[in-house]
Amino acid sequence: MQQTTTNQLTLTLPDDWHLHLRDGEMLTETVAATARCFARAIVMPNLVPPVVNAEMAAAYKARINEAIPANLAHSFTPLMTIYLTNQTTPQDILAAKAAGVTAAKLYPAGATTNSDAAVSQIDRLFPVFEAMTNADMPLLIHGEVTDSHIDIFDREKVFIDTILNKIVSHFSQLRIVLEHITTEDAVEFVKAQDNHVAATITPQHLLLNRNDLLVGGVRPHNYCLPVLKRNTHQQALREVVASGNSKFFLGTDSAPHEKYRKENACGCAGCYSAWSAIELYAQVFEELGVIEKLEAFASFYGADFYQLPRNTQTITLVKESWQVPEEIILPNGNPIVPFYAGKTLSWKLQSK
Numbered sequence: 547m548q549q550t551t552t553n554q555l556t557l558t559l560p561d562d563w564h565l566h567l568r569d570g571e572m573l574t575e576t577v578a579a580t581a582r583c584f585a586r587a588i589v590m591p592n593l594v595p596p597v598v599n600a601e602m603a604a605a606y607k608a609r610i611n612e613a614i615p616a617n618l619a620h621s622f623t624p625l626m627t628i629y630l631t632n633q634t635t636p637q638d639i640l641a642a643k644a645a646g647v648t649a650a651k652l653y654p655a656g657a658t659t660n661s662d663a664a665v666s667q668i669d670r671l672f673p674v675f676e677a678m679t680n681a682d683m684p685l686l687i688h689g690e691v692t693d694s695h696i697d698i699f700d701r702e703k704v705f706i707d708t709i710l711n712k713i714v715s716h717f718s719q720l721r722i723v724l725e726h727i728t729t730e731d732a733v734e735f736v737k738a739q740d741n742h743v744a745a746t747i748t749p750q751h752l753l754l755n756r757n758d759l760l761v762g763g764v765r766p767h768n769y770c771l772p773v774l775k776r777n778t779h780q781q782a783l784r785e786v787v788a789s790g791n792s793k794f795f796l797g798t799d800s801a802p803h804e805k806y807r808k809e810n811a812c813g814c815a816g817c818y819s820a821w822s823a824i825e826l827y828a829q830v831f832e833e834l835g836v837i838e839k840l841e842a843f844a845s846f847y848g849a850d851f852y853q854l855p856r857n858t859q860t861i862t863l864v865k866e867s868w869q870v871p872e873e874i875i876l877p878n879g880n881p882i883v884p885f886y887a888g889k890t891l892s893w894k895l896q897s898k
């Protein structure tokens with residue numbers, strides 16, 4: 547149960563329901579950052595090559611487990627996902643379910659980082675969705691169309707209108723998470739569905755709008771997909787989390803790219819927020835005057851949707867100003883600029 551005083555906030559240990567850990571040496575960095583304050587995380591499968599089946603998910607999970615720092619070894623569990631492609635079969639779903647894979651992820655081809663292998667024709671996946679419905683395996687969706695004539699700011703709305711609506715009406719029993727939502731349209735769509743449909747919301751889409759990306763010079767470290775939208779959409783996201791609606795829960799979409807790949811003529815999409823994740827959300831909930839609603843958003847609603855037990859341990863945040871570092875140096879010596887670099891936050895994680 548959340549306990550709040552003016553200087554201290556104790557909450558049930560949270561989970562991150564949308565996360566990129568990457569692979570190889572990068573795992574030393576990313577796994578430690580997330581294990582710092584989360585019990586579980588839904589690990590995205592968009593590696594190169596993508597994690598497309600139970601065997602690849604098991605091997606990836608083993609590499610992640612090896613990277614968990616010794617002092618956090620028993621307090622972090624990666625929840626694995628597989629990446630749907632045009633070749634995915636219902637048998638792949640059954641095998642993944644049997645092997646303990648938590649969910650499967652739909653990326654429209656070309657929608658985002660490492661999505662070239664992804665799905666080009668949604669109808670071809672209907673037998674797979676059928677198998678997922680029967681196996682009760684959640685479908686996680688990057689909800690943007692990729693047609694070149696659709697404006698980048700409209701891609702989420704058009705996806706909802708043309709594709710998501712179709713999936714939901716054919717598969718009313720399939721549990722679906724619309725990931726990293728960015729628009730009022732997504733908020734209204736998810737609110738209008740029954741409890742089979744939920745959404746994750748990132749810290750960047752709660753804290754920022756497209757002015758923070760484009761005014762006074764382009765800010766590559768605020769560039770992510772779906773792209774930041776206008777202020778009215780940001781307000782809709784803030785309102786829905788402030789309302790305490792249980793269909794909307796925490797998913798950071800922490801997605802590191804090395805600095806040189808972001809500060810580039812063709813910069814990568816993704817914000818690396820893991821080292822300040824829970825603190826960023828605390829900042830938002832405090833700004834909204836609903837800090838007492840942080841715990842359910844961060845620690846209850848997602849677990850309930852995934853039908854997993856809520857965590858029993860707690861974390862404590864203290865009221866203390868601190869600055870997000872300007873850079874984090876990877877084991878290979880290359881820097882990453884974290885999300886909100888150089889900015890001051892008012893809550894700090896004290897202990898897990």
Ligand SMILES: NC(=O)N[C@@H](CC(=O)O)C(=O)O
Nearest residue numbers: 566658659770771801815816
């Ligand atoms: N969100 C992003 O901007 N980037 C993510 C991919 C994704 O979640 O779409 C990444 O893997 O870098």
Ligand SMILES: [Zn+2]
Nearest residue numbers: 658688771772
């Ligand atoms: Zn995505």
Ligand SMILES: [Zn+2]
Nearest residue numbers: 566590799801
């Ligand atoms: Zn993501």
